[in-house]
Amino acid sequence: DIVMTQSPDSLAVSLGERATINCKSSQSVLFRSNNKNYLAWYQQKVGQPPNLLIYWASTRESGVPDRFSGSGSETDFTLTISSLQAEDVAVYYCQQYYFTPLTFGGGTKVEIK
């Protein structure tokens, strides 16, 4: 199984500042035949189901604000919130879909400092 490890477990960022979340996979999720990284990011606010933010490691889902961006390749990935807003308080999860079993990271809780 591919183990997804997120860091940090939590972070507190001032409004308008940058938040950076890391996700490391235990093996590469880059499929070389199409040069795509099989990695998604979700946002989960309190009491709500997850919401898809990013797929293919860096493609923003329709309707997601452009302050959210994804980067990285193979085993190391980053979700960046360029200017944190109050409505971004949530837990963020990465997920690999390279193969089953599908696996999620442990989550990173983002709060306002």
Next chain:
Amino acid sequence: EVQLLESGGGLIPPGGSLRLSCSASGFVFGSYAMNWVRQAPGKALEWVSSIKATTGDTVYADSVRGRFTISRDNSKNTLYLEMSSLRAEDTALYYCAKDVNLGPPVYYFDSWGQGTLVTVST
């Protein structure tokens, strides 16, 4: 608008059985793979099972294989999860989630229900 509505959760003793349902609307249900993902209280997301759109091919997490069965009725736009030999560690909020891709699954999810809570306890 895609809507997924789970039902069937509840309090069940260890060793018991339960069937969850997920009623779908707002999209062509029979054209998308569907999935169950669970979340224990205060814990991370855990994928449980997936079922393809038309072939009905299924795949399971090791933690539930042999105890849980995923199925679908495309005529009723409904996804099911039959759960048996339930354990305390199966206690979780169970979400149904729609695959993003029309046809063959890609295995990431663009729509989720609100979840149904399963509590396994005496």
